[in-house]
Structures are given as C-alpha cells and as structure tokens.
Amino acid sequence: MTANTEHALTRLAAARRLLLALDFDGTLSPLEDEPMDARMLPAARYALDTLSALPCTWVALVSGRSLADLRVIAEHRDDSPILLAGSHGAEYWTPDGGAAEPDEDPADIVLRDHLRAEAEQAVRALPGVWIEPKTFGFGVHTRKAAQTDGQMANDAVDALVRIGAPHWRRRTGHNIVEYAFRDEGKDSAVAHLRELTHADAVLFAGDDVTDEDALRSLADDDLGVHIGADSSTAATVVVDDIPQFAALLSELAARRGERGGIDCEHV
Known part of the structure; x- marks a missing residue:
C-alpha cells in the first residue's frame, strides 16, 4: 500500500459521517458476457457488509443499470441498509423510502x-450484438461480437438516435454504448447521496469511463479509486483489480471499526 493510500484511509477512517459510493460492474463484480449473471465477489460483499454495519457509515451502489436490474445482480433485499442509485442517478432506493423513480x-x-x-x-443480423432495455433508454452490447460487427452496430444505432432523438445523452463503457433521454450522471448521484447522508467525506470507486464524472466531482477530503490500471483516470488511488479493492475496503472497515463509538447525530 502506497503512502498516499495509507494517508487517505486514515483520513476516511476518522470522518464523522462517511459515505462509500461504489460502482458495481467491474468494481465489485467481474464483468460478464451475460450482464445479469454479474454477482459481487465474496470478499467485496464481506467488506460492504462490515462497513454498512459500522456507525455513521453509509454504503451505496451507483450504477448505470436500471434500479430493478441492480437489485437483482446485487442480491439486494428489502431489509438491506445499502442505498442504491440506478440509471446513473435517475432512480434511487433507500431503506426508509424504498424505490423512488421520477415521473x-x-x-x-x-x-x-x-x-x-x-x-x-x-x-x-449481427452475431453477438444485443440491445439491453433500460428505464430511460437502452444499451448496445458488443462484448460477444466481432470487432467489425460491433462497430457496424454502434454506427447503425448512432445514426438512428442522431435522427430520432438528437437530444438524448450518449455514454460509452466497456463494450457498451448507452442512450438515454435523461441527463443524470454519477456525479449528480454522488451529490444527492452526500446530501442525503450529510456525509463529511466520500469514497467513490469505479472502473469505467462513466465513473469519471463522479471522480472529477470529488472534494479535497474525499477519495477517488479506479479499479484497473489500463486507462487514465481522475482517481487519486488506482488498484489493479476487484480483490485488491475489496482488500482496501476491508482495511478501511478495520481502521474505522477501531475508532469505537462515533457521534454523528448532529448534522
């Protein structure tokens, strides 16, 4: 662990009210050819369960997935303390209020x-390409397609949306292009969750291009983590893979747990 990471974990462990806002696919769960097969690695789940049980500590999953699909892959139950932000922050779930979706x-x-x-x-007619329905649009998956077929699919759908809905937001990710008629991003999701929890510090982590909006929005007392060393990022800490990130979360949980009682009732 680098000195920079050590310092960041010490700072976060001492925060009065701490929010962990985490991407799911590629951050807590390996990327899957069949997206609905994604599940959190056991080490990551253990770390999240440990953190969410600590006082004055909130865990949230922030995903481009629709809220309904996010609950399935996260194996998220109605009694879970973990907050959810689906569709890049257009949909939310909280323990007190349940699902909240815009009209x-x-x-x-x-x-x-x-x-x-x-x-x-x-x-x-393009093998390996499929369209994922989303609450506010759809995604074009090309993970299982040949490169030329994937490019043909993206070009064809780009043209359709450019003509039919030029005002829609377009996002790229790992072998997916997403289109949506809402403009929320993960930066607005983190801002909303910060306000909801009155967090003094935020750890946001992600692995993809769509996570960079949130990483760039973080304040000086926050921490941004990028999973995977294969791209440029606004994160201040980079880890190689999900197991390393799970270990980082577990270390944070241990340090924060050592603090004992935390008074955060007054905001």
Whole structure:
C-alpha cells in the first residue's frame, strides 16, 4: 500500500459521517458476457457488509443499470441498509423510502420504445450484438461480437438516435454504448447521496469511463479509486483489480471499526 493510500484511509477512517459510493460492474463484480449473471465477489460483499454495519457509515451502489436490474445482480433485499442509485442517478432506493423513480413524460416513453425496437431490428443480423432495455433508454452490447460487427452496430444505432432523438445523452463503457433521454450522471448521484447522508467525506470507486464524472466531482477530503490500471483516470488511488479493492475496503472497515463509538447525530 502506497503512502498516499495509507494517508487517505486514515483520513476516511476518522470522518464523522462517511459515505462509500461504489460502482458495481467491474468494481465489485467481474464483468460478464451475460450482464445479469454479474454477482459481487465474496470478499467485496464481506467488506460492504462490515462497513454498512459500522456507525455513521453509509454504503451505496451507483450504477448505470436500471434500479430493478441492480437489485437483482446485487442480491439486494428489502431489509438491506445499502442505498442504491440506478440509471446513473435517475432512480434511487433507500431503506426508509424504498424505490423512488421520477415521473416521465409519456412521449419520452413512446420514443424510447420506438427507438429501442428500431435498434433491435438494426442489429438483428449481427452475431453477438444485443440491445439491453433500460428505464430511460437502452444499451448496445458488443462484448460477444466481432470487432467489425460491433462497430457496424454502434454506427447503425448512432445514426438512428442522431435522427430520432438528437437530444438524448450518449455514454460509452466497456463494450457498451448507452442512450438515454435523461441527463443524470454519477456525479449528480454522488451529490444527492452526500446530501442525503450529510456525509463529511466520500469514497467513490469505479472502473469505467462513466465513473469519471463522479471522480472529477470529488472534494479535497474525499477519495477517488479506479479499479484497473489500463486507462487514465481522475482517481487519486488506482488498484489493479476487484480483490485488491475489496482488500482496501476491508482495511478501511478495520481502521474505522477501531475508532469505537462515533457521534454523528448532529448534522
């Protein structure tokens, strides 16, 4: 562990109110060819369970997945203390309030369904390409496709959305391009969760391009962690893989647990 990481963990362990806002795919769970097969590594789950049981400590999953799908892959139960931010922060789940989703203009839903159907038709003949339905749009998965087929799929769907919904937000990730009629990003999700928990410090971690918005939004007392050493990042700490990140979380839990009672009732 580097001196920079040591210092950051010591600072976070001493925070009065600590929020851990964590991406799921590639951060807590390995990336899967079938996205709904993703599950948290046992070491990561143990660390999250330990942290969420500590006083004045909140754990949140912040994902581009729809809220419903995130609950499935995270094996998230109604009695869980872990907060959720789905669809890049357009949907939330809290222990007190349950699911909270915005009211949508019916016209947006009609356009979503129309463009999703057109996208499915456009990639139908391309092996390994498939369209993932999302609450506020859809994603084009190319993980199992040949490079040329994946590029053809992205070009075709880009053209459809450019004509049919030029105002939609486009995001790229690991072998996926996402389109959505809402503009929320993980930076706004972290801001909302920070306000909700009145956190004095935040640890945000992610592995993909869509996580960089949140990493760039962090304050001086926060910590950004990037999982994977294969890309440039705004994170101040980089770990090689999910097991290393799980070990970092466990170390933070141990240090914060050693502090004993924490008074955070007054905000």
